[in-house]
Amino acid sequence: MKTVNIVEKLSLFSEYWSPKIVGELNGQQVKLAKLKGEFVWHKHDHEDELFFVIKGKLQMFFRDRIEIIGENEFLIVPKGVEHKPVAEEEVQVMLFEPATTLNTGDKRNDLTKEILDKI
Amino acid sequence: MKTVNIVEKLSLFSEYWSPKIVGELNGQQVKLAKLKGEFVWHKHDHEDELFFVIKGKLQMFFRDRIEIIGENEFLIVPKGVEHKPVAEEEVQVMLFEPATTLNTGDKRNDLTKEILDKI
Numbered sequence: 001m002k003t004v005n006i007v008e009k010l011s012l013f014s015e016y017w018s019p020k021i022v023g024e025l026n027g028q029q030v031k032l033a034k035l036k037g038e039f040v041w042h043k044h045d046h047e048d049e050l051f052f053v054i055k056g057k058l059q060m061f062f063r064d065r066i067e068i069i070g071e072n073e074f075l076i077v078p079k080g081v082e083h084k085p086v087a088e089e090e091v092q093v094m095l096f097e098p099a100t101t102l103n104t105g106d107k108r109n110d111l112t113k114e115i116l117d118k119i
Numbered sequence: 120m121k122t123v124n125i126v127e128k129l130s131l132f133s134e135y136w137s138p139k140i141v142g143e144l145n146g147q148q149v150k151l152a153k154l155k156g157e158f159v160w161h162k163h164d165h166e167d168e169l170f171f172v173i174k175g176k177l178q179m180f181f182r183d184r185i186e187i188i189g190e191n192e193f194l195i196v197p198k199g200v201e202h203k204p205v206a207e208e209e210v211q212v213m214l215f216e217p218a219t220t221l222n223t224g225d226k227r228n229d230l231t232k233e234i235l236d237k238i
Binding site: 001002003004005006007023024025026028030047048049050054062067068069070072073074075076077078081096097098 | 120121122123124125126142143144145147149166167168169173181186187188189191192193194195196197200215216217
């Protein structure tokens with residue numbers, strides 16, 4: 001039971017699209033990630049997913065529109081909804097989602113992270 | 120499915136110790152609250168509770184120590200652990216906890232909020 005400084009945690013890694021676990025509660029996990037470039041289209045059949053932007057501007061593509069998430073903003077992507085995060089410049093995000101959530105959802109590819117580091 | 124700006128949401132209310140619901144996912148809720156002064160000792164028997172400080176400095180009293188949570192920091196208080204939040208100056212926090220969580224936990228008093236507004 002320790003206070004976690006997210007800026008400090010974010011300084012511990014540099015790779016993109018590789019969420020790190022920084023907290024766990026009620027079967028959910030708090031993750032930090034750095035994003036840059038274009039991710040893959042995917043959905044999570046059973047998990048809603050929260051993206052809170054710490055730094056930068058995240059574009060969340062949906063099949064019918066794009067949502068822009070800036071600093072101090074969050075977006076909840078409901079289960080079953082196809083989405084594709086795109087970061088033109090580096091974006092730092094905090095994620096809240098169930099411990100069961102796979103980063104690439106229903107897709108498995110080179111970007112899939114089966115096991116996440118706890119930092 | 121809309122982007123939520125927490126600074127904007129925080130400007131919509133001024134009362135202390137009265138969390139507002141700003142998001143829901145996976146049976147959990149995202150809440151915003153303004154804190155000032157001393158809260159009551161309490162615990163949540165079934166819910167872990169996350170305090171993320173947006174602005175200010177929160178002191179979390181435990182029976183054996185005090186944890187200080189500053190901006191860009193969070194603390195997870197595990198279920199069953201007695202705690203008492205204290206804010207010498209106004210603190211703005213984002214909370215992440217199950218929808219079943221009562222603000223005063225196992226205590227019911229004037230500070231108890233049975234029904235929270237969604238903003």
